[in-house]
Structure formats: C-alpha cells, structure tokens
Amino acid sequence: MKTYIVIPAYNEEGKIGEVIQGLIKQRYANIVVVDDGSTDRTAMASSKATVLRHAINRGQGAALKTGIDYALSVGADIIVTFDADGQHHPEDIPALIAPIMKRKADIALGSRFIRKGSNPPLLRKLALKGGALVFRLLYGARLSDSHNGLRALSRRAASVIRITCDDMTHASEIIEEIKLNKLKYVEVPVKITYTEYSLKKGQSTLNGARILFKMVFKKLFR
Amino acid sequence: MQLIQIMGILISGTLVLYAFMRYRAKRLTLREFILWALLWTGVTIVALLPNIIGRIAGLLGIGRGIDVIIYLSILMLFYLNFRLYMKIDDTQKDITRLVRALALRPKKK
Secondary structure: OOEEEEEEEOOOOOOHHHHHHHHHHOOOOOEEEEEEOOOOOHHHHOOOOEEEEEOOOOOHHHHHHHHHHHHHHOOOOEEEEOOOOOOOOHHHHHHHHHHHHOOOOOEEEEEOOOOEOEOOOHHHHHHHHHHHHHHHHHHOOOOOOOOOOOEEEEHHHHHHOOOOOOOOOHHHHHHHHHHHOOOOEEEEEOOOOOOHHHHHHOOOHHHHHHHHHHHHHHHHHO | OOHHHHHHHHHHHHHHHHHHHHHHOOOOOHHHHHHHHHHHHHHHHHHHOOHHHHHHHHHHOOOOHHHHHHHHHHHHHHHHHHHHHHHHHHHHHHHHHHHHHHHOOOOOO
C-alpha cells in the first residue's frame, strides 16, 4: 500500500529538514511538504521531499487539504499527517497505519495521553482535555486527546472528509466529519515531544478558546 | 422648516441621484439601486414630515420617535455586519481555493 506523509509547514526552515531526514531514515519515500506561504527558506530546506507551495499563507487546515488532495491525485492508499516542528516521531507511524492496513479503521488518531512519555505543560494538558470533552458534547466522539496533528487516513476517509476551515479549527472539523460520515476511528498512542521550539511555534492555549467559539458557531449556523 | 430638515432633504436627495447615476453607469444592479433609493427616499420623507416617526413610534408602542430610528439603525447595522462577515468568509474560501489550485499545478520543467 502506498503511504504518503503530508507535512504542512509555515516558516519551519530550522526544523523541517531534520523532520524529513527522520522520515526518510524510516524508509518513507513519499513525503509531501506543503509550504504554506513561508517567508523563510522552508521550501529549500524541504528539497528532499515533494514541495507544494501556497503563494500566500492560508493556514494549517488549508495546507493539509492541499497535501491530501495531492496525495489522493497521485494514488495514495494511506495518508499520514505529520507536524513540521519535530514534535512527532516517525517511529509511531507503523502503529498508526496498522489498523488501516488491516481495514480495522478508516482513520487513526494519535493520542499523547494513552501512554506515558509525552510531557505537555499543565495548561496545555487541561486545554487538550477540555477539547476532548467538547468533542464528546458536540459530536459524541469519545477521545482521550484533541488536536493532535499526527493521524493516518485511509484513501476513503481522506476522500470523504471535507476540510473547509483554513485555520486550526480543521482539527475539530475532522472529528465532526468522522462522525457525520460514520467513519471508523481508533486512537493510537503516540509520543509528543515538547521542546521550547515546538511550544513557541505551536498553538497558544488562548487560541483554543477562539477555536471553541468557532466550533460552536459552526454547529449552530450550518 | 428647520435647517436640519433642509439638510436632510438635500443630502438624501443627492444620494438618490448618485445611486441612480451609478445604476445608469451599470455599477449598481437594479435591486441594489431600488434598495438604496428606498432607504434615502425614506430619509427624505422623514425629513419632510418629522411627525411621521412619532406616529410610527406610537403604533409600535415605543416611547419616542428618535428611539425608533436608533433601534432600526442598530438592527440594520447588525444585519449588514453579518452579511459582510459571510461575504468575507466566502472570499477567504475562494482565495484558498485559488492558492490550492496554483500549488497543485503540474510543475514546468
């Protein structure tokens, strides 16, 4: 089965090369970096991968969809979404794609809370757990983690899930789409390494509040 | 006639005329023109007969005429704001679609 790794990247010149190297070392050959209108040399640093370039910065959701559309167009059977900031580990991918290869699930979501080893700061942990609670209330999805960028999608899941939110709200949108399309999902333990770099580049907890507002708004009006 | 009335009539009259010219120049659709014309004609009527607002207020059970205007204005501003929000949202999605289409274009060698 053809597996594609999709990495949305915005101003990641310092880390992206290393991330791609790590994936190549684990023999992943089909790596797609979506350079989301970076103002630095992200594209150059990604030369070992296929680079798709957004002319203007459109947000992570938009970049993910571009990468997924591309992977589907070149015949991917499994699509793995992976963060560009080095917080994910290529060693987690085999366990993530296993349920999809065995056709036990349409989508596998990485969770940093099933197994010990990740070290989220307390506030971050609370926000993520709060997010999981919201998923349960809004969509009826029982998850241990929310907003984890490491996932694996079957071709079918990638084709039916519609990502319309350009920004970070897409992570919630994916859960909503899973429920709407009655896709089978599993959570797989993965390790997230928080570094000063990834925390600086990542989402602020405050932004989470804005995302929550958008999710509720979307649920009410669409 | 009060100065404010004359000003109201002059300004709203000018704006109806302006809207008409924009419509003639095909910068406004017929629908848009009618909407603008109605709005400014309404203002003209109120300027000519200020008591009319007081009557409407009485009919609606609102104390003063000026309150009717303020309530209506706030409603209209909210509505326009909402429309603008939707429009920007649509535009953002269009931009993303365009950016994506460009990113997915086959590369020239």
